[in-house]
Amino acid sequence: MAPPFDLPTATDQEVVEQARDGLEAAYRELVRRYQRPVFSLIYRMVRDRELSEDLAQETFVKVLNAIDRYRPEFKFSSWVFKIANNAAIDHLRKKELDTLSLEGGPDATTAERVEATALQIGDSGESPLEELEARELGSAIERAISRLRPEYQTCIILRHVEGRPYDEIAEILELPLGTVKTYIHRARAELREILDPLREMM
Amino acid sequence: MNDRTYSNRSREDDDVILDRQLASLKHYSPAPGFEDRVMSQVFPPAPNWIRGIRRRGRALVDTGRLRWLLGGLAGASVFSMCVVSTLVILNAGAVTAFFNSLCAQVGLPAWRALLGMTAHAARGASSLINSVTLSGQVVAAVLASLVLIVTFNAWILHRLMQPAEVEKVKFDVSP
Numbered sequence: 483m484a485p486p487f488d489l490p491t492a493t494d495q496e497v498v499e500q501a502r503d504g505l506e507a508a509y510r511e512l513v514r515r516y517q518r519p520v521f522s523l524i525y526r527m528v529r530d531r532e533l534s535e536d537l538a539q540e541t542f543v544k545v546l547n548a549i550d551r552y553r554p555e556f557k558f559s560s561w562v563f564k565i566a567n568n569a570a571i572d573h574l575r576k577k578e579l580d581t582l583s584l585e586g587g588p589d590a591t592t593a594e595r596v597e598a599t600a601l602q603i604g605d606s607g608e609s610p611l612e613e614l615e616a617r618e619l620g621s622a623i624e625r626a627i628s629r630l631r632p633e634y635q636t637c638i639i640l641r642h643v644e645g646r647p648y649d650e651i652a653e654i655l656e657l658p659l660g661t662v663k664t665y666i667h668r669a670r671a672e673l674r675e676i677l678d679p680l681r682e683m684m
Numbered sequence: 685m686n687d688r689t690y691s692n693r694s695r696e697d698d699d700v701i702l703d704r705q706l707a708s709l710k711h712y713s714p715a716p717g718f719e720d721r722v723m724s725q726v727f728p729p730a731p732n733w734i735r736g737i738r739r740r741g742r743a744l745v746d747t748g749r750l751r752w753l754l755g756g757l758a759g760a761s762v763f764s765m766c767v768v769s770t771l772v773i774l775n776a777g778a779v780t781a782f783f784n785s786l787c788a789q790v791g792l793p794a795w796r797a798l799l800g801m802t803a804h805a806a807r808g809a810s811s812l813i814n815s816v817t818l819s820g821q822v823v824a825a826v827l828a829s830l831v832l833i834v835t836f837n838a839w840i841l842h843r844l845m846q847p848a849e850v851e852k853v854k855f856d857v858s859p
Contacts, residue, residue, distance in 0.1 A: 504729040513719045518711040525712050535714050542722040549729075623705040642706040674702055 494558040501549050509546055516559070517542070520566045523639050527570040529628060531615055537573060541566045556653065559646070563654045567636050574632055626676040634669035641666055 489497060489511045497515075500508035520541055525534040544565055545552075552561060627635055636655060640646045646654075652662045729735075744750040772779050818826075 502729070503732050506723070509726060510719055510723065513722050517718055518713050521714045521718075522711045531715075535718065538714060539718070539722055539725070543725045546722070546726045550735075621708075623709065627709075638706070639709075642703075643709045643711070670699075670702060674699075677702065677705070 495554055498549065498552060498554070498558055501546070509549075512546065512558075513542055516562050519644055520562060522643065523563065523566055523636070524570045526624070526627060526639055526643075527632060527635055528573055529615065531611055533573070537569045538566065541569050557650060560650050560653045563640065563644075563646075564656075567654060570636075571632055622677060622680050623673075626673050629676055630669055630672055634665055634672065637662060637665045638669045638673070 489500070489507055492500075492511075494512075494515070497508050497511050501512060517538065521534055521538045524537045524541070525531065528534055528537065541562070545562055552558065627638060630638065633655065637651055640651045640654065641648075648659055648662050648666075651666075652659045655662065657665075730738075744753060
């Protein structure tokens with residue numbers, strides 16, 4: 483049966499309705515629309531291509547298999563980003579439990595101790611995938627974002643890369659609107675602090 | 685005052701630079717085939733009408749109306765059976781005549797046709813067998829083969845039905 487309208491020009495709600503009616507093309511359209519934003523958000527947070535693909539895939543499988551439970555009074559994009567963000571945060575929490583920080587061990591209080599416990603990277607030969615990751619995430623702003631807290635990262639990415647309004651970010655993160663505004667303000671301040679020395683060097 | 689103005693301007697300049705840097709952030713794409721990989725794990729949804737029936741069924745159970753529906757159906761069946769039985773009893777003569785005429789006009793001819801076809805097939809098979817003349821040696825060979833096949837099968841069955849022999853494993857404990 484041919485769809486009653488053109489899927490690429492339809493709104494998210496209309497595509498979701500078609501997906502609920504069992505139209506596979508509608509499912510594919512939703513993946514096509516959100517694969518890049520979702521992957522970018524997760525990739526910037528976990529900074530590993532393969533893992534990001536797995537988490538993005540997990541996000542879409544979860545979303546599409548539960549499409550019947552989606553409530554149309556919420557934005558579809560908010561729902562997708564919420565699940566993606568939760569997947570990335572869960573992974574970071576799990577990782578935090580069993581890995582050392584790149585910035586040094588948790589008990590490192592002196593500069594020498596930080597240096598001694600910091601992981602040495604870049605010495606070993608990089609695989610093509612690692613080279614690609616280094617190229618993609620190696621710019622000053624990308625590195626600065628990676629040093630922010632995960633909540634700040636999500637806020638900055640959703641606001642400045644995805645162009646999402648504050649209220650939608652608040653809905654995605656399940657935070658009050660004021661908190662989101664504070665997070666973005668603080669995140670920008672931290673970014674400026676991180677980037678300022680680099681600007682002076684240039 | 686001048687310092688403050690300078691500081692504000694510097695902060696604004698910083699913001700402009702930061703905004704420019706943030707605006708330079710781009711989207712990344714997953715590896716090709718991502719869409720297919722996702723779709724391979726998505727369960728195909730049931731057609732809408734099946735889900736509609738399921739939804740209605742669930743609603744019937746949830747609201748407790750299923751018991752009323754089943755009770756109503758059972759009651760209606762019993763009632764209709766009683767009505768039919770009463771009608772049959774009251775018009776026994778007419779019903780018997782109707783079935784007799786139905787048997788005479790449809791049932792009996794159909795039965796006769798079936799018998800005729802069966803007899804025809806049996807006659808055909810019999811004439812086919814009669815047309816084949818086998819010599820005594822061939823009949824003896826066929827019978828001998830049959831006896832051999834039966835004996836061989838009996839022997840195989842006998843072997844298969846034996847309990848499995850327990851193999852005694854001797855452990856070598858020498859160093």
